Amino acid sequence: MNKVAVIDYGMGNLHSVAKAIEYTGAKLGERTEVVITSDAQHISQSDRVIFPGVGAIRDCMAEIRRLRIDRIIKQAISEKPVLAICVGMQALMLQSEENDGVKCLGLIKGRVKHFGDPLLDPHGKVLKVPHMGWNQVRQTKSHPLWQNIPDDSRFYFVHSYYVEAEDLDQVAGVTNYSLDLVACLSEENIFAVQFHPEKSQEMGQTLLRNFLTWDGSQ
Amino acid sequence: MALAKRVIPCLDCDKGRVVKGVKFVDIRDAGDPVEVSKRYCEEGADEITFLDITASHEDRETTVDTVRAIAGEVFIPLTVGGGIRSLNDIRTMLNAGADKVAINTAAVLNPVFVKQAADRFGSQCIVVAVDAKQVNQEGEEEKRWEIFTHGGRRSTGKDAIEWVSKMVENGAGEILLTSMDRDGTKNGFDLALKRRVSRSVKVPIIASGGVGSLEHLAEGILVGEADAVLAASIFHFGEFTIGQAKAHMSAQGIEVRT
Numbered sequence: 001m002n003k004v005a006v007i008d009y010g011m012g013n014l015h016s017v018a019k020a021i022e023y024t025g026a027k028l029g030e031r032t033e034v035v036i037t038s039d040a041q042h043i044s045q046s047d048r049v050i051f052p053g054v055g056a057i058r059d060c061m062a063e064i065r066r067l068r069i070d071r072i073i074k075q076a077i078s079e080k081p082v083l084a085i086c087v088g089m090q091a092l093m094l095q096s097e098e099n100d101g102v103k104c105l106g107l108i109k110g111r112v113k114h115f116g117d118p119l120l121d122p123h124g125k126v127l128k129v130p131h132m133g134w135n136q137v138r139q140t141k142s143h144p145l146w147q148n149i150p151d152d153s154r155f156y157f158v159h160s161y162y163v164e165a166e167d168l169d170q171v172a173g174v175t176n177y178s179l180d181l182v183a184c185l186s187e188e189n190i191f192a193v194q195f196h197p198e199k200s201q202e203m204g205q206t207l208l209r210n211f212l213t214w215d216g217s218q
Numbered sequence: 219m220a221l222a223k224r225v226i227p228c229l230d231c232d233k234g235r236v237v238k239g240v241k242f243v244d245i246r247d248a249g250d251p252v253e254v255s256k257r258y259c260e261e262g263a264d265e266i267t268f269l270d271i272t273a274s275h276e277d278r279e280t281t282v283d284t285v286r287a288i289a290g291e292v293f294i295p296l297t298v299g300g301g302i303r304s305l306n307d308i309r310t311m312l313n314a315g316a317d318k319v320a321i322n323t324a325a326v327l328n329p330v331f332v333k334q335a336a337d338r339f340g341s342q343c344i345v346v347a348v349d350a351k352q353v354n355q356e357g358e359e360e361k362r363w364e365i366f367t368h369g370g371r372r373s374t375g376k377d378a379i380e381w382v383s384k385m386v387e388n389g390a391g392e393i394l395l396t397s398m399d400r401d402g403t404k405n406g407f408d409l410a411l412k413r414r415v416s417r418s419v420k421v422p423i424i425a426s427g428g429v430g431s432l433e434h435l436a437e438g439i440l441v442g443e444a445d446a447v448l449a450a451s452i453f454h455f456g457e458f459t460i461g462q463a464k465a466h467m468s469a470q471g472i473e474v475r476t
Contacts, residue, residue, distance in 0.1 A: 013312045055340030134475040
């Protein structure tokens with residue numbers, strides 16, 4: 001039995017993530033139990049944790065603090081594999097520029113920045129914000145979660161802010177949208193992605209499958 | 219390495235079946251929505267848009283079940299539109315597994331609804347669907363478009379370009395732009411409208427209404443400057459596959475996901 005806790009702090013749509021995990025788990029042939037929860041005990045009893053997030057960072061952080069999810073995340077990170085997705089990844093950083101500046105969890109060094117308005121490509125052409133759709137991810141280090149995923153595979157992104165990491169050794173993948181930006185960070189048992197593996201068809205499922213069998217080592 | 223332009227098949231659904239009419243009459247059955255979605259996903263669709271055209275309230279339960287069934291099998295973004303009128307409707311669709319909702323009439327009746335929806339659920343899941351028609355009088359030189367409701371039958375008197383800007387200000391994360399005077403005609407997109415709208419806002423535009431050939435899809439991107447193209451009937455009845463659409467677009471120099 002593989003127990004996966006999807007952390008629920010009232011922000012957005014966790015059902016997509018849960019469904020994708022259930023589907024992937026069933027294909028692995030191992031019984032996978034997915035719980036959507038904000039309960040510390042549920043989370044401590046799980047084998048691995050998914051920290052999703054959508055919407056505005058100010059609201060996310062307010063809910064994280066109100067529900068004391070910050071302690072739960074810190075606890076989870078000290079003991080088991082954690083996959084952070086989209087705003088979940090951004091929430092791990094020190095601070096975000098969104099909503100006039102929001103202090104985040106500070107578990108990974110770096111900041112979250114806005115794409116700029118207007119966002120221009122190198123030829124001066126305006127690029128749409130949010131960065132929405134399928135973009136390629138260049139793997140910048142080897143990692144168990146990249147297993148069976150070809151370099152430059154496409155994943156589904158939707159975001160208006162991006163992570164700027166301080167420690168470049170933590171960058172596991174980059175994508176290009178006007179600039180090279182962080183698509184994935186990894187640090188010990190944390191893997192964090194800006195894109196949505198639960199919406200990225202086969203490559204996303206491969207990544208989720210890798211997460212379901214990952215022991216948390218690099 | 220670049221962001222791909224998206225190809226989005228659209229499923230118009232009535233009482234749990236995919237249908238497609240020409241200008242909303244002569245509705246033809248095009249199959250089971252779950253099976254159709256799976257097929258499109260395998261062919262390489264970048265997203266699925268599901269538009270509920272069921273009129274009666276009691277059949278809405280069927281729609282929620284269908285959305286849940288699609289979301290359990292198809293792991294690409296799923297947008298659900300048709301009859302989204304309240305925050306509760308949005309919550310219901312997201313809980314069923316939709317990733318985005320498309321708001322149309324309710325936005326016209328109450329533009330603040332879009333702001334409330336974006337504040338509550340985030341702009342990334344709020345698509346505003348805009349049904350536009352060209353409304354030029356004889357002798358007018360500059361093209362004008364207005365938005366319509368009720369399947370293109372009811373005029374609102376609102377200028378389409380101004381309306382889209384207002385919706386983006388209110389928090390729309392994406393615009394689904396349908397030319398009602400082209401829908402079902404297979405004569406191609408209203409490219410002038412698509413380009414005007416795309417240049418006027420910073421969020422992505424999905425071009426819809428009028429696709430009859432693969433060249434129309436390519437034009438929507440290259441001339442209409444849309445970020446995604448949406449079509450229904452050319453895919454439903456086996457004329458073209460999503461793969462053929464992408465191969466054609468790629469040959470025209472458009473970045474697509476293959």
